[in-house]
Amino acid sequence: MIKNQNIYLAGALFIIIVVLIAGVIFFTGPIPIKNISSFNSNLLLKTIKLNNDIRNIKSSLDKVIYYSALKPSPIQKEGFKKALNKLNFRFTKTDRQYKELNIFIKKNSVFLKNNRQIIIYFNKSYFKWRNISKPILAAIIKYPEYILSKISYKIFLRDTLYLSHLPTINIVKATRIYFLKTMNIAIYIFIIATVVIIIMLILFFYYFNKFNEILLKSEQRFKSLFYNLPLIAFILDIETGCFIDVNNAAVEFYGYSKYELLKISIEKINIFTDSQEQRKFRKMAAEKGSHNIFFKHKLKNGEVKTVQSFGTAISLNNKLYLLIIILDITERKLLEDKLEESEELFRILTENLITGILLYREKYIYANPTAESILGYTQDEFYQKYVWDIFPDEFDKKIIKKAIEKRLSGENMGPSHFTFKALTKQNKEIWLLIASTTVKYKDKLTALASFIDITEMINLRNELEREKEFFKILIENIGVPISLNKEKIIYVNSEMENLTGYSKEELYNMNIWDIFYVNNKQKEEIKSNIKRRLNGEKFISEFIFKLKNKSETELWVKVLSGTIFYNNEWVVIVVLTDVTNEMLEEQKILKEKENYKLLSEFDDLTGIYNRRAYKAKFHEAFNTAMRYGRPLSLIMFDIDKFKDINDNLGHQAGDIILKEISAAVKENLRTADYFARIGGEEFMIISLETNIDKAKELAERLRLKIENHNFSTGNKITCSFGVVSFNKNDTEESLEYRVDLALYKAKENGRNRVENA
Incomplete structure (x- = not known):
């Protein structure tokens, strides 16, 4: 009997030690997951906020340029002054955001000691801001009338603003790799600890059943084990669910006294599970035993805990009861939920970038979803291609090969900008504006490129530069909806027909404002602009309207209008661009801003x-x-x-x-x-x-x-x-x-x- 008692006590002590070690590893562990997660989230939010501020600067700059091009008037001067003030405000705000992000990164450099790539990304972006974008914007704000009069400078400035954008996808990727590595270590530790606990619990139940007959003969030894077990344990009546006995750990965990627990059933604690389902569980556990069953238990103080329940049948006084062992897994469940939330955030950020991102040496290593969408290739297809394969021009291929050689050899580490013609998977030629630089990936020099499709812009610019006699050919084949207008529409291309769903004959009997949803004020503004253009006044106007079309599909278009000399008279040219996706996204953002305004x-x-x-x-x-x-x-x-x-x-x-x-x-x-x-x-x-x-x-x-x-x-x-x-x-x-x-x-x-x- 003494020998059996020693074996039992040694086994219980061993289980306690294993549980305590597993608990220490899991709850205090060597990996600061919470701090790393918080830092990564804040870094990504600050990066996105900074990029949004840079976009806002461009929006303000466009307004300054627009008002500077208008004929001087009190309205023009007031609009120009307000636009310039807003530009100055956003310029100051962006500069402050850069400084705050710089301090934030330095202050939290301990989290980046194994992820130096993020510091490199930020330093490059900050360098471009301080030495390129910021001085130019400061000059515009100080001398707006002189600088904005130069059209080449406007175009150059718009391009340079994109130089300061932080490459969010790279930061997401770098932080994701480091975060996943950290999480993997934590998960491995957690899995090992859990496996050890489960193995020891299995061993416990094995020895518990093995010595069942001995324990029945010695009720005192059984109670000693039961009451002093460090795990939460209680005995239930299989039919009613009433507590027959509870150990000290259960009393401490649930907050009820032992007397109170013995007066109630488990259904008062397990209030989130239907009574019928609980009865089924008790019967199943009594017949087959139970593992990995999860419940939510309500404590006396109202707190709700997530628990894992293990059950087995025992015989007391020749009657079957259910012995339940409870593990509190509330903290583990919270950790798992946090992990799922972080992974979802990474996925959303990666899949919604508006620029194509490519990582490559001689062949492509990575392409984001936007790159796949623009070029038409899947990830696997990208992996099989050399970088120059998607560029049809042989001269361009040579330039690209030479540029890659310089980057991979370390000869050229800085940023470069190119405009190349590319070929999509569908053999469609498109123009890409590419910004590339050199990064270290898996301890090797690697080229990183971001790009946007500027095909429409290139096509429009080239077509407008052609001779007047080719004008009709131009607007028929440019691939964007175009109309010529006087008081009424006098000419449309096929793209305009396709977009609106109206035939040329129907459109020629309409005014240009008839194809848009506009209010009276907007209609009068359009009429006024047409009158000015027909008198030979040259200026560029840009609006965004909802389009009326026969199919009644919701379409939003950017309306770009100008003045040209056609058939010996001044007419209005209107170019439409489908911006439905952008407008729907903007409406979503405006709704979020409205919610913020309420707060x-x-x-x-x-x-x-x-x-x-x-x-x-x-x-x-x-x-x-x-x-x-x-x-x-x-x-x-x-x-x-x-x-x-x-x-x-x-x-x-x-x-x-x-x-x-x-x-x-x-x-x-x-x-x-x-x-x-x-x-x-x-x-x-x-x-x-x-x-x-x-x-x-x-x-x-x-x-x-x-x-x-x-x-x-x-x-x-x-x-x-x-x-x-x-x-x-x-x-x-x-x-x-x-x-x-x-x-x-x-x-x-x-x-x-x-x-x-």
Whole structure:
């Protein structure tokens, strides 16, 4: 008997040691997964945000160029000034973003010691920004009239802005490789620990069944093992699910006393699983045993834990019961969910880049989905090709071969830009604008190229430069929808027919604005521009409209219009580009921005509306009161001697008081009342459909509420209130002035009181 007891205790001790070691490896481990994941996420978000800012600079620059090309007028000057100011703001913001990202990377360099490639990407982008894009933009902002008059400089500047874009796909790839490597190590450790635990549990159940007959003869030894088992364990009635016995670990885990547990069934804890399903599980576990069954258990304190349940049948007093061993896997489940979320984020970023990315030596090593889409080849097809295979011109092939040799030998490490004609898998010739550089991949020098398809731009430029006698051939074969217009449409090419679904004869009886969804203001602007062009005025206009077409398909087009001399008279040329995908994406982004705008209306500290939101609501409420003669009251209050509180107790105590006052006032207001923090310790209440008497009653009630409130700082806090109501002679400014005057009156008359003006 002593021998069996020693064997049992040794086995239990061995299991405890294994479980503890596995727990230490899993929960504290040598891999800082959380910090690495957080750093990678922040790095990618900051990179995407920086690239968005660079795109915004280009958008602002386009507006500056557009207004600079207009005929001087007050509207043109005002538009030009606003566009230049916005360009200056975005330029300053982008420069600040670069500096912040630079500090962020240096501060977190410990996470990049095995991933130096990201630092190289950023330093190259930052170098281009400081030495190319930033000086040029600064010159434009300082001398806009001189610089923007040079068309070659405009084109050059637009191209140079793309030089500063961070190669997001490379950062994604580099961080993904490092993150996956880290996660693999953690997963391997986790798997090993889990396997060890499972093996030891299997061994435990093996020995448990082996010594079952001995344990039945010695109930005391069984209870000693059961109660002192470090794992959560309990015995259930198979039919009812009631607890028959529980060990100390179960009492500690669930938070109930042993007496409380023995009075309830497992169904009170396992509330997320149907009772019938639980009965099936108990019967199955009693017959065959159970492994890898997962439940959510609710503890006494309301916390929900994810657990893994192991069950087997035991015999006590000649009756079968179910012995359940529980493992708390809540933390492991959270880790698995985080991993899935990170992988999904990497996939989305990789698949939605708008530029083609190629990694190559003599043959291609990697191509992103955009590259596959533009050139038509799959990843496997790219791997089989030499880089120069997709370029049809023999002279271009020689240039590319020579450039690759220089990069792979280390002779040329810097960035290069080329425009080449390429051949897609479908034998379609396209023009690519390519930016390439040299990187290290798997300890070897490798060329990295990003590119965009500029075929349409090249075709349009080449066609417009041809002789006038080839004009009709040009617009018939350019591959983009084109029309010539006077008061009505006088000529369209086949692409215009295909895009709109109307025949030439139908289009010739229409005005150009008839094929777009435009409002009256837009229609009048189009008419005005046509009139100016027919008088020989040359300028470029660019709009984006929704297209009317016979098929009623939702199509968005970019409308580029100019003035040309055709058949001995001035006419308007209109070129359309299908931008449906871009517009749908932009609408999605605008929706996200609208959601952000809603969030930005609340004060960060108190959670109530901020001054910006108050101003908008007050303007709306005032106009309603003015138009329909409805009652409207303003209640303004601030905290008495708040500066003394900050000086004596510190700003942290002041913040606590601001929060508690906001909460106390908010819970005593109607849903229709609008409560905002408009300054440091100043608050404003817009009380709709409320006259002066009701407003004063509300202010007095709030004053008493604050005066009698037990603040956590231990201070006695009071507030002074000013109350006014709208009258027909008021303006927005006068109403706010009067409520401010009433508050001042309350302060002058001793504070902690309500005054009206």
